[in-house]
Structure formats: C-alpha cells, structure tokens
Amino acid sequence: MGAVINRKRRIPISVGIILIVFTLGGCDLGPTNVEQGNREQILHLGNGTEPQDLDPHIVTGVTEHNIISALLEGLVGENPETLEPVPGMAEYWIVSADGRAYTFFIRETVKWSNGDPVTAQDFVWSWQRMLSPALAAEYAYQLYPIKNARAFNKGDLLNFSEVGVKAVDSKILEIELEYPTPYFLSLLAHYSTFPVHPPTILKFGDMDERGSAWTRPGNFVGNGPFKLKSWRLNYIIEVDKNPHYWDAGTVKLAGIRFYPIDNIQTEERMFRTGALHATSTTPSEKIAVYQSKAPHLISISPYLGTYFYRFNVTRPPLDDPRVRLALSLAVDRQAIIDSVTKGGQIPAYSFTPPNTQGYFPPESPVSYDLEYGRVLLAEAGFGGGEGFPVLELLYNTSDGHRRIAEAIQQMWKKGLGIDVRLVNTDWKVYLSRTNQLDYDISRAGWIGDYPDPNTFLDMMLSDGGNNRTGWRNNDYDELIERAASLADQKERYQTFEQAEMILDREAPLLPIYTYTRVALRDPSVKNWFPNILDHHPYKYVYLQSD
C-alpha cells in the first residue's frame, strides 16, 4: 500500500523538477553588460584587486591608477597612443633653457566637480600634502626632482615655502627643479602628482591625515573626466561623466564600471559571457586558444617591465661574476616564452626594456650560449658543475613563477650540470627574505613608473632600497648620478648605456623577458591604443559595435 502511494507521489515531484529546470532554461538573462553598455556608452572593465583607497597620494598600485585617472587630472595628460605629455589642467607651459625651471599656465575654465575653479594654489597645497612626513606617502619620491622636496619629505626642512613650487597667481604655477629632469612632464601625468581639492580634504580631516572619508562616494570631489558614483567593496566601482570637466565635449563615454576580480579564471569567464568589455589580464593557458579561435578578442603589446632573477652577490659562489654570467648564459629565454609564458614576451638580456622612450640598451655580453657558460663556470672552478653547491631559488607562490623556475632549474641542470632547489613562500615572506638578503637566487619583476631608463637603472644604486642583491659599484653610482644632472637627452642616454654595460658585465641580475600585456578586449571598444605603460585615457575611448 505504502509503496503504491509512494509511486504516485513521485510522478508530480519529477514533473516539478522538470518544470523548474525548463523555467530556468527559458528565463531570459536579458542583454549582456557589453550589449547594454554599447547602447548606453558604459564601459565594463575587469580591474584586478580591490583598490586600497582612491586617494592619489596614498595608493601605489595599477588598479588604483586605472580608477584615479578617470577621477582626477594633473597639469599634463597623456597622448593615448604615444604617451607624450599633452596639455591637461595646464593649457601650456614654458621650460627654461637649462631645463630646471617650469612655468605652467592653468586653464581659465578648469573646475572641480563641485564647480570650484582649479587654481595654482591647489597644486601647491596638494604637493605640500604629498610631501608631508606624517602622510607617509609611498610615492613621495616622485616629487623629489623638485628643489628641496626631498628635504621637506624627510622632515629636515620644515618650511614648505622653501620647496621649489610657487603659485604666482591663481593660474600661474612656477616650479624649480633640483636638477634637470627630462622626464619631469611624464611624472606630472602620474597620479601621485595629481591635485586634490583642499576644502574637501579639510572637511574630513587634517591635510596630512591618512584614510579620512573624503574618497567615499558623495564626498569625493575631483577634476577628471568622470566623477565617483558608487563604491561597493570587493564588487564594483561606478564612475559617471563629469559635466564640469573642461574637455567634456571630447568625453564620449557616459560611465565606466570597474570590477575588482582577483581570480583571473573568473575574469575570463565573465568576459566570455559578455559581462566585461575588457580584462586586466589573461590566463596563460587560454592565450593560445584565443589566438587560434578568436584572434580579434586578444591583444598582446609590450609593457614597460622586466621579469628577472636577482643574485645574492654576498654569498659564494654567486660573489663571482663569472658564475653569475654562466648562469645567465645557460638560460634559453626564447624557449621559456614559447613553451611556458606563451604571451609573446620579448627575451631580455639587459635590465632596461628596449625602446624605453627612445632608449635602447647597448649590446649585452649575455645571450643563450651554453659553450661560453660552461667555460666561465670552469674558469670559476666548477668545471662540469663539479663541486657547485646546491643553491636555493626563491619565488613567491604562483603557478606562473613556479613553471618558469622549473624550466630554468632544468636548463641549469642539463646545460651546466648544477642543481638548484626551488623554494616558494607567500608574498610577504618572500619580500622579507629578499629585503634581508636571506636567499641565493630570487625571482623578481620591475615595472617602470614613467617612460625613462632612469626608472629601471636607479634601482641598482649601491644604497638603493630596491637593489636587494648586495651589489655595489661606485662607477655605476657615479654614472647614474651624472645622468641626472644632464639636460641633453642624447648625452644622458649615452651615460645610461655606459651604466647598463657595467650592469650587464657584472650581472647581479639575470634578465629573463620584457613583459607584455595580454588582455582580452571586445572589438566594440574604440580608441584604446596599446602603449608601454598600458595607460588608456578614458576621455578618448568610446563604444561602437560593428
């Protein structure tokens, strides 16, 4: 009896399940973000991790750059293709013959998003804030080319009026530099030099207070092409067009939606289903698939960054340049790019990426040359790898780093007959160990702050905080300091070349490849040009489906 009832009941249940499945299947998900966005000129972007903050004087990351460059604008902007400085808040400027004095003329019409005029005093105030020791701005050194800026930031100088930045009147800003800095205009396109709205900062705290509420939606006052609409933590940041922007006529987008997506697989899936116009990166195993099946969706372009290994030169046998060169000569960069990273990276034999604002590193003594590597290793007393200690290769936990380390481990084993042990730790442990020189060989990456060789080469100054190899060379230090004093670009680049030759010869670093940006992008995104900083001024971007 019970069994009979059971059987009768089971029929409606299964019918119910089928019905639910079909209603779900039939339910229309509506237009995708991309379809809807193209109609309304709303750009949907994958943007890496959750931004730390939106205060241009506090943050340091790329994800923050992407949002802040929509909300604020500096004295100069960037040409979307070449990154050449173009007029921004300043309509024009005059540079003195010795390259040490700049006069900026700020547009009469520029306004903050609340309607207040943008003045020269706003810049002076903002830079005083940026350089205040109590604000502890990590990027304060971007302003160090300005006279006395460094002393003020270190607390040695207390009177800001002695720093080389003055408002002649509300629209004229005079800047005096410590030394000629040919890339100074590029620095002014970096968010750390952007102005903030003084009354807004003071409304929510002191000038040099970290983390006040001024960057919240509703509070934020900016001067960029967009204004902050909403900010949901770990979910979305929405910006809409700013009608007070001086060049609002050029801005075609009605808004941008930034999604912090820390899982790159999720980001790719969102792109595939039309939730994003563009991703911030691409899983390496998907690159080949897109290249063969949907080449119009993937773009690969060189990026101003170098992937390299550091040698701890304070530990034998790595204190011997011959050993370091031998290790470098035995790495087949092209093979790593072809079968591991697969993102069209460029093999690197020098630290500075080629064509960094017209600078090319001199020919390096390093190439893929096993024979020479073996000879050098034998000269150093380790013929055939005999007697070579087992070194540790340190990297921060990540699949990509692991695969490259494994490939190089193999190359050294096969080519030179030496063993290395791979050690991975989490990011903070890795940083702490490299800072304390508690490693033999460690992986590293360096992304330039501005398009100039100096952003790479000054890393290796003997007392540079980012040197982290224990390598010291007085000739090198002198050349880098000399380059800083030169106004003539050609002479300056030649000086950099000499410095770079020392670096190549001494090999405290093992350059592996120049980064590329591999991103997925819907063809409806127009005026989005590849460039070495991966900057895409949004005021020029628009959406049009073909």
Place this chain on the structure above:
Amino acid sequence: MSKIILARILQGIPVLLIVVTATFFLVRAAPGGPFDAERSLPAEVVKNLEKRYNLDAPVLDQYVDYLGNLVRGDFGPSFRYPNRSVTELIATGVPITFELAFYAAVIALLIGVASGVIASVRPNSLQDYLPMSLAMTGICLPAFLLGPMLVLIFGIWLEWLPVSGWGYSPGDKILPSVTLGSAYAAYIARLTRAGMLEVLLQDFIRTARAKGLSMPGVVFRHALRGGLAPVVAFSGPAVAGLLTGSFVVETIFQIPGLGRFYVQAAFNRDYTMIMGTTILLSCLIVMLNIVADIFAVWMNPRLRQAK
C-alpha cells in the same frame, strides 16, 4: 536546561581568549609586515606608518591596548584599506556570507535529508545506491572543481545562469549556493541514511507498521525525529564550515563576502583585519556548537535526563 546553556556559554569565554591571544602573537611572528611592498619605503616613511598604527610600541603593550579596545568593541583601522575600519569591512562582508551560507544550508538540508530518507526506505536497492553514489561524488568533488564545472555547463554552454556576481543580475545566487551546499548535502544524505536505518529497525517502527500506518506516515511521524539526530549534531560544525569555507566559492563567483576579506587579510598581513575576522568566526563557531548541543538535548529526552 538554562544551567546547561549558561555553563556552555561560560566555557566559551576562555576558548575565545585563547584564540585572540594566539592569533595576536602568531600574526606578528609571521615574517613580513603589513607595509612590506615590492618597492621598499624610505626609513622615515616606515617610521611614520608604524607610529600611525601603534606598531612601534612593545608587543605586550600593543596586546594590552588591543584587548582594551576590543572590550569597547573597537577592532581598529584596516592596514590594507586605510580609509576603512575593520568593523566596516566585516559589516559589509558578513551579511553576504551569511546569506550565501543560509541558501547553501537550505539546499544541503533539502537535498541531503530527502535523498537520505529515500535511500534508507529501501536499503541495498537501486533507490539506495543511486542517491548514495551521487552523495559520494558530491563529497569527493571540491568546490574549486565543482564551481567552474557548473559555470561551464549552466553559464557558458546553456547560458541559463550568470557566471558571477551576487544580487547583480537575476539568478546569480543559484550556482554559488549549489556549489557551496553540495558537499554538505552529500554528508547530510549519508548521515540521514545511517540514522534512519538504525531507527527503522527498531521495535516501535514495527509496531507502527503493524497498526497499518503507511510508510510515509511512519517515516515522517515516527522515524524522522530520531533518524535526524546525527544530522543535528553535524549541523553546528556544518554551518560553521559553510561560513568559514565560503572563501573558495566567493572567489570563483566574484562575491564580496567575508571569506575573500579573510584570506586577503592573511596574505596582506593586515593584522587588525585578521584579528577581527578570526574573533568573529570563533565566536560564531562557539555559539553554533552551543545551539547544536541544545537542539540535540531537545530532540533526545534521554540526554536531558542524563544531565
């Protein structure tokens, strides 16, 4: 009864104190600090930052200060997100993680109890083997595999459901809830089956059947209450597991819940945020275990008398 509850709550306090203390010193003992970054900072900047966050004081003083603030309900500012307090970060993540855990628990209970009961009614038949082998599969499939598989099938191939989000487009809560709930559904199915089998063999069930009661009547009116005892005992740890284990699902589906904050905080050495989330989750686990104990007593009169 109230005595038991009071005793359990009092037992929870030293547990929490130990958790707070251990976490406080362990995170500070881990190599690397909250302000270590790829670009090393000038010494002055580091000093300013440490002063701002009271990291220049001796560790014991920091500990005493922290406990003092904690008693006043102040978790401090987040190190990673300078314009947010830990309380605010937790307050934005908690409701979402709770909602996700709630849907997952409902799914787990519905599917788990139903298939467990179905299997137990006819042991060692197809009606038993089918749901139980499904349950075994559910236990074996980790969320980081099941989630992307479900997304591939329902999001990308069939285009029925969104592949990510939470409350952003209709139906985007279904896949994450199912992914999170399925492993627990599988456990619950097996526990229900075991519990039911034990009860169904007992004399009072035979009596009920002999009196002419139908099988569904027996199951629902008599057997279920006893048969679900193991499930109730399991539910405390299970809910705790749903709440603390949502990180993987939150990452796969781009959900702004507490789990993502928790794991990011650990990687970033965001000391205050690690403390805040750890304290919150340990409170929850202690509480849920107390609730599960009370339920167990309520459902089984023998336990009540024993105490």
